[in-house]
Amino acid sequence: MLTLENLAALALHLGLVMYALFGGADFGGGIWTALASGPRAKEQRDGLFLAIGPVWETNHVWLIFMVVTLFTAFPKGFSVLFTALLVPFVIALIGINFRGAAFAFRHFGREIGEDVPLVARTFEIASIVTPFTMGMAVTAIASGRIVLIGNQVQLTMWGWVSPFTLVGGVVGSAICAYLAPIYMTVRTEGALQEDFRRRGMATALALGIATTLEVPVAMADAPLFTARLLRSWPLLFVSLAVVSGLTTQLLLWRRRFPAAQIMAGGTVLLTITGFSAALYPDLIIGQLTIAAAAAPLPALRAFLAVLPIGALILVPSLVYLYRTFSGNPDFQLPHHVHKDKDA
C-alpha cells in the first residue's frame, strides 16, 4: 500500500540496504584483514586497508541516516527499539568507535612511517564484533521477543540473544565478509585477484549455508517470522536472492568480475528485502505496525520532501567519490594506473 508511512519505511529499508552494501563491505574489509592468509597475506591486508581509507567515513553515514529516519518518521518505534536493544547497540557502538579510531590512528601512523600492532588488532576485532552484533540486533526485531505491554517495553537483559538472532549475527557477518573480497576483485589483478576471488566464493557458500540454516531455526524459534516469510512476496525475494547468489558464483567462477560485483550487491539487496518484506506491515514483528509507529502526517511529508532534495546533492557527490577512488586501491597512485612490477 502506497501510504506516506510505507514510503518512509521504504526509505528506512533502503538505508539498511545501503549500509549493508557500503558499510558492510567496509566491515568485511576488516574481517578479511584479520583472516588474511597465504603467501600474499600482506598484499591482501594492504589492498583492503587502502581501499577502505577514502570511503569508510561516508560508508558509515548510512547508519546515521537510518537512526535519523527512524526517529523522524517512526519516533515511537525508535523509542521502543533503542530501549529494548540497548545492550547490542551499545556493544556495536563501542565496536564502531574503536574501529573508526583504530583505522584513523593506523592511517595516521602509516603516513608518518609507524605501524602499531595493537591498533591493527583493535581494528580487526572490532570489524568482526560489530557486524555480528548488528546482525543480531536487526534480526531481534523479527524474533518476536521484543514485547510491548501498553506502551512499555518488557525488558529482559538478554532477550535479544536467541538461536534465531545468533544465526542472524552470522548472516550479518557473512554479508560483510562476502561483499569485500568480491568488490576487491575488480580493483586488483593477477594472483591477488585470484586470492580475493577464492575468498568471495568461499564466503558465498558460508552465507548460503547460514541463510538456509536460519529457516529451520526460525521455524523453531521465531514462528511468526517463518509464517510471514512463507507469504508470496517475501518468498519471491528470497528465491530471487538464491538465484542471484548462484549467478554470482557462476560469474566468479568464469572470472566475470564487474558483473559478479553487481550481482553480489543484488544478492545482498534481495536477501535484506526478503527480510523486510517478511517484517511488513510491522516495524517490530507482531507488536508494533509501521502505521502505529509512524509520526503524524505533516512530519512524514516534510521528511519525504527533504529526501529527493538531499538525494540530488548526495547521488552525484557519491558517484564522484567512488569514481575518483575506483581502480587501484592505492590512492597515492594516479587514476587507473596500476602498480608496475618494477616500480
Added chain:
Amino acid sequence: MDNLLAARTLMGVSLAFHIIYATIGIGLPLMLMIAEGIALRTGNDLYHQLARRWVRPAGLLFAIGAVSGTILSFELGFLWPRFMAFSGALIGLAFTIEGFAFFTEAIFLALYIYGEKRLSRRALFLCTIPITIAAAASAAFVISANGWMNTPSGFALINGVPADLHPLRALANPAWAHEAVHGTFAAYVATGFAVAGVYAWSLLRRDDIPYQKQALTLALAVGSFFLPLMFLTGDWAASFVARHQKPKLAAMEAHFTTMAGAPLVIGGWPDPASGQVRYAVKIPKLLSVLAHRDPNSVVEGLDAFPADTAPDPRLVHPFFDLMVGSFFIMAAVSCWFWWHRWLDRDVPGERRLVRAILIASPFGMIALESGWFVTEFGRQPWIVQRHMTVAQGVTSHPDIDLVLAAFVTVYVLMTIGLLKLLLRPASAPGTEPPKESFHVDP
C-alpha cells in the same frame, strides 16, 4: 548511581567530548578553503603545503568526530526515548537535513584528504567549498534541535501529545537564528585560536620560520575576524534570552531579586539559600541596559519563578562568566598581535607575545564549551521548555550506569590514543615530519 543522573552525566560527557571534534570539523575546513584559495590565486605553493600539513591531524580529528557523533545519535534513543517519542517528529526534520550535510562533508573531505594524486589542484580547492558550507550547515541544523528544546514551536499540545504539527516552524524556532549564528562563529573562533596555539608552541620550541608565521597569521586572522562577530551575536542571544527565557537569564547573571535598574553581577559565587552573590563585582544598572536597552527597566530575578522550574545559578553563572571572560582574554591577545603586526609589518618574534598567544589558544574552546553549559544548565529542569522535564524524558532502562562506565572508558582510551599520536615530539600537528622539509623561503 541514580539512573537520571547517570543518563545526564553520559549525555554531558558525550557532548563535551564530541563538541571539541565537531568544532574543529567546522572551523578547519574554512581555513583549508582560505589557504587553498590563496595558493591558487597567488601561485604561492607554501599555502597549499600548509593546508596539506593540516590534513593529517584533521583526518584523525574528523574520524573521532564522526564516530563520537554516532554515539550521540544512538544516545538520543538509549537515554531519552520518551523525549524522542515526544519530539522526534518535530526535531527530526533538522536532523534529516543535518544528515545530508554531514554526508556531503564526509564525501568531499575524503576527496580532499585522499585525492591529492587523483585530482587537480583546482578540484582540490573546489572540494573545500562544499566541505566548509556543509560543515556550517550541519552545525546550524543540529543547533536548530537545541533551539527547539529552548523555544519549542510548531505544534499544539492535545492530551499531552503534540498535535497539529508544523515541522518547518519547529525547524525555524525562535531561538534557532541566534543560537546557530553564535555557535558557528564561536566554532570558527575556537578553531582559529587552537590552531594558532599549535604554531605558537612550535615557534617557541624552534627557530621562527616563514611557514609557521604564515600559518599563525592565517589562524589568528580567522579567529580575530570572527571574535567581534561572536561577541555581537552573543549580545543578540542574551537579549533574546532576556525576553524568552527569563529564568535562564536570571541564572546566567546570578540575578536573584526582581528589580528595576538591575546591576550586572560579575564573578562571585551565587548562594541560593541567602539569595546573595558572594565576592562579586556589581556594576549598577548595566544588566537592565543589556537585557532591555533601558537602564531603569525591570529584570525578573530567580524569585519571580517557582523554585522547581528555575535553573540552579551555581551551575550557570560561573560558566557564563567563564565564557565572557574567555572572550576578553582572546580579544586582548588578538589586539596585541595585530598592533605589533601593523607596526613591524611582520609576525612579531617577541616571545612574550607568542607565549600569550599560546596561553589564549584554548580559550575559544573553553568559551564554546562553557556557552553550551550555560544554555543546557540554564534550561533545567526542562528538556523541552515548559512541556517536559528532563526526568520525564529519561529511559526506563535500569542499567544506564553500566553504559556510562562503558562509554567513559571508550572516550578515555580514544583520548589517550589520540594524544599519544599527536603529541609525539617529532611530529606534532602542523609541524613537519623529519623526512620532508619546507623550511625554505617562498
